[in-house]
Amino acid sequence: MAGPQITIVGASLAGLRTAEALRASLPDASITLIGDEPHAPYNRPPLSKEVMEGFAGGGMSEDEAFARLSLRSKLSPDDVQMRLGMPATGIDPNGVRMADGTLIPSDWVVAATGIRPRRLPLHGNESIRHVLRGFDDARALAPMLRPGARMVVIGAGFIGCEIAATGRKLGLHVTLIEPGPQPMLRALGTRVAAAMAALHRRHGVTLLTGRAVEAFTPGKVILDDGKEIEADVIVEALGSLPNTEWLTGSGADLSDGVLVDDRMLATGARNLLAVGDIARFANPLFDDVPRRVEHWCIPGFSARRAAETIAAQETGAPQLPGFAPLPSFWSDQYGMRVQAFGAPALAETQTVIEGDLSQIGEARVIIEYARGGALIGVIGLGALPATIAKHRARLTAALSPKENA
Amino acid sequence: MKVHVNIDICLLHGQCVIAAPEIFSFDDNGDLVWVAEIDDSQVADAEAASDACPEQAIIIG
Structure with missing residues (x-):
């Protein structure tokens, strides 16, 4: 049958x-x-980081870049019909x-x-406006990332912050515009987001928070306070x-x-x-x-x-009830790993339990996130996973009981 | 079955240690260590670890 x-x-x-x-x-x-x-299935995270760096820096051909991304599969060609x-x-x-x-x-x-990617509903500068989600987006953006070029990144979420960091590494002038009060605020919470803002500024990014883009004029981005920023390349990173x-x-x-x-x-x-x-x-x-x-x-x-x-x-086989994966995410910016477990975005309070946020990027910092007094997430900044592991174990223990509630 | 980790591309995400703690762990220096030879009962865990690796650094077989 x-x-x-x-x-x-x-x-x-x-x-x-x-x-x-x-x-x-x-x-x-x-x-x-x-x-x-x-394209055959591929991995997206390196597009804003190491693959973009190699790609734009000229050290990596398109084929080499795609080879780095291509997802290894357990499937043989007869297993599925692919319609790409x-x-x-x-x-x-x-x-x-x-x-x-x-x-x-x-x-x-x-x-x-x-x-x-969500796009800005504004006209103008179409030839230099980019987004970054897929391989073709990266292929279009990479040649624009030349040393000395002026890049304006709109939106300081993870993609925006990563491409800003990559741009600085490649020798671009980078302006990062964020409508909210801090970069990556929702995901990281106020204190860590403020520390990340300091990290970007220390690395030479002009970070403008609380500002929205009002219009584009040829080669320029116009902000809602009237400020005009000259741009050779614009990246829209306003979420999805x-x-x-x-x-x-x-x-x-x-x-x-x-x-x-x-x-x-x-x-x-x-x-x-x-x-x-x-x-x-x-x-x-x-x-x-x-x-x-x-x-x-x-x-x-x-x-x-x-x-x-x-x-x-x-x-007709029975299926165990319940789906409760432990979320985790990471980001790499200026050679520093941001590693999160749990749901820091749902937290009400943040406590630095190791290190000092003023030392961000120089020494490891570990932050615990809590809601209703209970541990709900942990983030390590520049911390090896081995050093976060014991905190993750505490988190897992704190989260498990609710599975049976 | 053999477990191979390409340590040149490993970026120490540590996802394998979560997915298959009996096979992958960190030593006192924070380096990744793993069981190189696994039996059939561990293959599913090892494959879950391989799938969980954002760098595709783990090969089972």
């Missing part, structure tokens, strides 16, 4: 890991992996509709379409939007990503699951509020969970 037809839409980390896990658990399944980009270079445009009860009008018949659909338009009409809750239950099943839709950046799920380690989590670790966790769910439903 033929196995189920499973279509995974999105051929990045989450889609690839879902395909691998499904191949292992449902050998009879017929799996199709769809990607709108022409064409987006899915819709979903109906029979399957997934492609941009060329064809239908891919599907018993199960896994949405892994990820996010795209989930790619869920193609799921309109599926019945799923698409108010921010795709609302899923603890099995990655989309609420309100039939045989639809979501994984990776677009999956909005409640994590019982913290509370019952569903959130999207744009960390690198989530695609792997959610892909395995989604594959388990489909396998359980196809085989």
